[in-house]
Amino acid sequence: MGVSNRITNALGLGVATTFVLTLAATLSHLLHTFVLIPLNAEFLRIIGFIFIIAVVVQFTELVMRRHSPLLHQVLGLYLPLITTNCAVLAVALLATQHKNTLFSAMWQGFGAAVGFTLVLVLFAALRERLDRADIPKPFQGAAIAFITAGIFSLAFMGFAGVT
Amino acid sequence: MSSSAIHALPGGLALSAPMDAHIDATIHELDLQPSYYLPLINYSRTVLHPEVKSGDCVLGGEQLAPGVVAPTSGTLTEIRQHPWPHPSHTQVPTLVLESDGRDEFQQFTVIDHTQVGVEEILNRLENSAIHGLGGAAFNTANKIRRAYEHKNLTLIINAVECEPGINCDDALMQQHPSEVLQACNAIRQWLRLPSAVLAIENDKQTAITALRDDQTPDLTSIKITELPTIYPSGAESPLVQRLTGIKLQPGERATDAGVLCLNVATVLSIHDALMGQAAVDRIVSISTQSLQHSMNLRVRFGTPLKAVIEFAREHNTAIEAAWRSNTQTIRIGGPLSGFAMDMLNAPVLASTNALIVGKEHPLNEATACIRCSECATVCPVNLLPQELYAAAASEQLDTAARYSLDACLLCGCCDLVCPASIPLTPWFRFAKDATRQKQQSDAAAEVARLLSEKHSNRVQRRAIEKEQQEAARRAAAAQRQNSAQDIKAALTRVKNKRPGSGS
Amino acid sequence: MKPTSIYQAWQYPRRSTASIMMQVMLSLVPGTVLMMHWLGPGVLINWVVLIAASVLCEATVMRLRQRSIKTALNDGSIVLAAWLLALCIPPSLPISQLIVGAVTLSVLGKHVYGGLGQNPFNPAMVGYAVLLISFPKTMTLWFDPNLAVSWTTPAVWADWWNLKWFANPSVAPWDSITQATPLDRLREFRNQSASVSINSLHTSPWRELSVAWLMGGVYLLARGVIRWHIPVAVLTAAIIALTVQSYLSPNTTLPVWSAMLYGGMVFGAFYVATDPVTAPSSVRARLLYGASIGLLSVILRTHSNYPEGFAFAVLLMNASVPLLDRWFVLDKRS
């Protein structure tokens, strides 16, 4: 919501999340198959994955600070927030759930992240058009953004039940 | 240059004057006016500095300021603020010339273009202040000089006159077809070109037949090309695209692409200038609001609009009736690209090609835009007026620039077809002016930034230099300090060496 | 300073927004009458209540925003949107849910974004989606058209009115109230993976309805009110998707042509997807927009548990219009 007022910012966050998610999904799969299962410490799964995601996000932040300070300045707080993004953790968990190989775990991470980026960019384009609309006073700003997000998710309800 | 193949014009509207319109093609002459007003400002609104002072008496055709020529002989009474024909309704410094009735002209020698070089011809055009009479009033000499450098130049004589209500070129071609052809041929020769194209719309059949009848064998190099009647094919970039297929980028001039586009009236005034007559007048077409009746009048530059209107009212009853039903305002230019003008003592200039007399239609109430893209289909330069409107209305100038607002010709086609009757062209005019204003202030900020950078660099350098001088002086002082001690030490040594003799 | 007036020396044949909406409504009449004839007075009640409620909503919103009510109403956009929604909902929907639909349509779908021309989502589809998700049972309660009771007997009107007001289907005399559109029945068959045969589905009115919408659509194309890009793209994409699908799982899909004619595909292609406000502006973008709607609606129809995927497909693609515009519009110029 905060980042998606400009398409360039939304794309920036999307790319960062894709990078984080692909890396995290594969690393968590590796951790799961080579560490947790032999030690049958399955229950450590969630903590382990969060740790991995945090490491990867830190690494991305370093890279981004070094290479595109403007994007870093704009994303600001939202970059570390990826660690708390439940979708990232969910995908990491799913990647290890379905008994799929390392390669499919990576692809699942990548696919989920690309989906996330697409939705983010679509939403940013939508909000950029709303800037030009003559929205009544009480609905301006975040209100209209939340309503649009609501209708957008309404559209996704159509996929309910897709096997 | 395939003059025969006419490329399609994207969009555009088939607009022609009402079928039963009575266009009086005879060119009436306006008699000498007591006083003429010559604004000291050129088409890009930069102020001109006069070469004469009030009180001088001048002959007709004499240059008063760069690009301004005296329309008749007389004395310059004063330079004062006076209205000028521009939508800004502002006043500009204007030279007032009282005519002495003798109407004497300065004699110029006849230039034979076969012997004389191009530079000589261009100087003559410069001195006799020839401006484009198509509506944009560029300085013709500069335009030709820029085009002359091109190797394979294409010459297009623009007699398209696509906007209904403007028929001064039509009348000119009907009355003087042979002079037009000879003028085109003369220019073609001294530009050393094999052929030239005279583009004309096919709804001006009388003019076309007149031209074709007078086309003697040696004038066949002027190819008369008929264009289907689509507005705005008369504007420079669509015309160039239609005849040569070259798509001009926004902001790129036709002369940069090797195409010289001259209005037919300008061609005639160039020819007169070479023959020694000063080009001090132009044909103005005056029509009623319903475009049913219109007449044409040869008017000198600087004549107040009031005089032109009075003459037209006397000679045309329809215009008289239209004037009485009017709110004392007329419209300068065509129905789509013109603007309303209420200061009637503003003078006629090179850019005033038509006047419309009659009740002004107020803009009707605009409803919301439903993005139906009717305007996008008629836009002749393939823009998206609904996106430009959304950007302009919410003052996002960068978005408007991204949708290439600078390519917009302000032709007005989109206004006509918009189902919500939104005033698109006035919004685009506002956005274009706001963008130009922003660019100017950005440029000024850039200059200020460079100056401040130079200033701070100099201050730093000065500080460093002072620092170094300080250090040098301290070192020297320290240096001197040591030498003082050496002297004292030497003195003590000398004193010790001679204990008995001196103490 | 007086604004520079645009000079209308002669009235250029200009079509006003109101006349565009009027012509679309005109082309809707045959289909609507046919639907009312087949499905009984319920459709008429839906139609009247929806249009009245949404016009009322628009009037109140305009009063609240101190804007002139007359100009907003006489461009007919809200009436058209309500009309479109009325054609997508089952005749047995109770009045209370109709009011919810009307309010969502006019407030949430259009005026929260600032009125005509600024809403990114198609108001009719927003209304339909909200109704479908909040009242799934009644929204999928299409009763069997073959049992439609004639209009003339007054007793039927009383039953309809009870049904409408008190929303308990038991009052209604006919029995097989739980029949659904051929598509629903198709899903039940597929679940039991029995072989599908045409005559076992009660199909008579739906084929004529789709033909009526087709005629209306062609009329609009002829009058130039809508452009061909979107409907053609939607229909071709849907046909391609259906043929591909019929190869993949032959026994569970209807033959392509009958699948096209049932459900809202034709109606949606000509009336819903071509709403200029929520469609992209450039030609290529429209083609992609239409094609993806066709594709998505076929995918949603077969896999998701809602009978008609078209509404969701349109909403999804409406959300992507701003992005499509940015990509396709900019390359149109260079």
Added chain:
Amino acid sequence: MALLWLLIFAGLCYFIGTGLARLGNTKNHEDILVDRINDCLPQTQCAQCDYPGCRPYAEAIAKGEAGINQCPPGGDNTIKALSELLGVEVIALNAAHGETKSAQVALIDEAACIGCTLCIPPCPVDAIVGSGKQMHTVIAEDCTGCELCIAPCPVDCIELVPAKPAATAWQHPAPRQLTQHQS
């Protein structure tokens, strides 16, 4: 088998890393940000933002020490440009720094000027011309109206006059009253 996947994955990681590296260009990266911020500022160098000039203020914003609403000459469009660039909320101009005035230029009352050259050094854009004991004057085109020369003048002969608009200053008005829907 897993080893093979590991190698592929390492390659992918390296590729993404270098990709990101190529994205950043050679110039010192902090400078790009400061330049971009500096471009939004009106360059009046008036120090009303408590920084000695526009560039120092830009550097402060880049480091996060200064808010984006401390520039009165820039006013709302500078704040809007900065909020768009940095993706932060648009906040109103901080009145403590002064309020936005229309374009103005310094003018020296030449009769009163005693030629003390005290006003020349503080002028950030060297727009004041003059030498000791000679009459000074302001170059109108270069002056940004920053008022820094008014205080040091001992005889108070410098005053601010509205800048004379160029002949091309006139603009077509926005036909807003006709499209009241689009407020």
